[in-house]
Amino acid sequence: MRTTPLLDVRDLVVRYGAVTAVDHVSFSLDAGETLAIEGPSGCGKSSTALAVLRLRRPDSGEVHFEGRELTGLTEPELRPLRPRMQPVFQDPYGSLNPRHRIRDAVAEPLRLQGLRPTAGQVAELLDRVGLAPSYGDRRPHELSGGQCQRAGIARALASHPRLLVLDEPVSALDPSVRAGILNLLADLRDELGLAYLFICHDRAVVRHFADRVIEMRDGRITSR
Numbered sequence: 001m002r003t004t005p006l007l008d009v010r011d012l013v014v015r016y017g018a019v020t021a022v023d024h025v026s027f028s029l030d031a032g033e034t035l036a037i038e039g040p041s042g043c044g045k046s047s048t049a050l051a052v053l054r055l056r057r058p059d060s061g062e063v064h065f066e067g068r069e070l071t072g073l074t075e076p077e078l079r080p081l082r083p084r085m086q087p088v089f090q091d092p093y094g095s096l097n098p099r100h101r102i103r104d105a106v107a108e109p110l111r112l113q114g115l116r117p118t119a120g121q122v123a124e125l126l127d128r129v130g131l132a133p134s135y136g137d138r139r140p141h142e143l144s145g146g147q148c149q150r151a152g153i154a155r156a157l158a159s160h161p162r163l164l165v166l167d168e169p170v171s172a173l174d175p176s177v178r179a180g181i182l183n184l185l186a187d188l189r190d191e192l193g194l195a196y197l198f199i200c201h202d203r204a205v206v207r208h209f210a211d212r213v214i215e216m217r218d219g220r221i222t223s224r
């Protein structure tokens with residue numbers, strides 16, 4: 001008997017006025033699995049990610065996460081589910097508040113849950129992503145792009161998610177640091193049993209990193 005997928009997206013549609021960015025897209029993702037969405041700029045990858053995360057309400061379709069349908073939920077109803085599904089975006093600096101120290105940025109998802117993370121917990125999260133505890137004292141502009149993306153990943157891990165939605169997580173980085181971030185993500189996936197929805201336009205990276213790949217063109221899935 002097939003178990004319920006971790007994420008089940010059915011007939012998703014996202015429109016911006018007359019533009020249909022996501023046109024009846026369906027896919028599912030099992031616990032611990034990495035599914036990549038590949039395709040050229042403008043094909044609807046990020047819009048799919050935003051709708052899955054319910055950072056944008058889709059125009060129609062369903063998003064089931066851990067067996068619950070998200071599209072009809074209110075923001076208060078979504079709040080307890082959000083820690084389980086965390087985003088990592090392309091621009092590492094844009095993802096972190098420039099005024100906050102890294103330790104506060106990493107701790108924020110826990111504080112939003114009403115928890116009071118200790119310095120030791122934050123140091124452990126930084127250690128998981130290969131950053132020494134002293135990086136917690138810095139602000140984003142005092143980190144390199146790769147270090148900043150590591151901090152963003154630590155923040156995403158803080159609330160013990162089961163799914164990370166990775167939207168072009170290495171595309172903005174210097175080619176020399178990309179492999180380090182991809183290796184880190186692969187290690188975390190193995191250690192923590194995470195599932196990834198991995199959005200990427202780079203075919204070589206996708207083939208290397210993902211268990212399964214779906215290709216999008218003009219808002220539609222063209223191959224899987």
Ligand SMILES: Nc1ncnc2c1ncn2[C@@H]1O[C@H](COP(=O)(O)OP(=O)(O)OP(=O)(O)O)[C@@H](O)[C@H]1O
Pocket residue numbers: 016019020021039040041042043044045046047048201
């Ligand atoms: N906020 C918005 N308002 C209007 N149109 C938008 C908006 N966001 C995206 N679009 C349009 O929707 C379509 C899909 O964009 P989307 O960003 O989802 O694609 P993508 O594959 O992620 O591309 P990229 O890699 O360039 O971000 C494009 O035609 C884009 O111009």
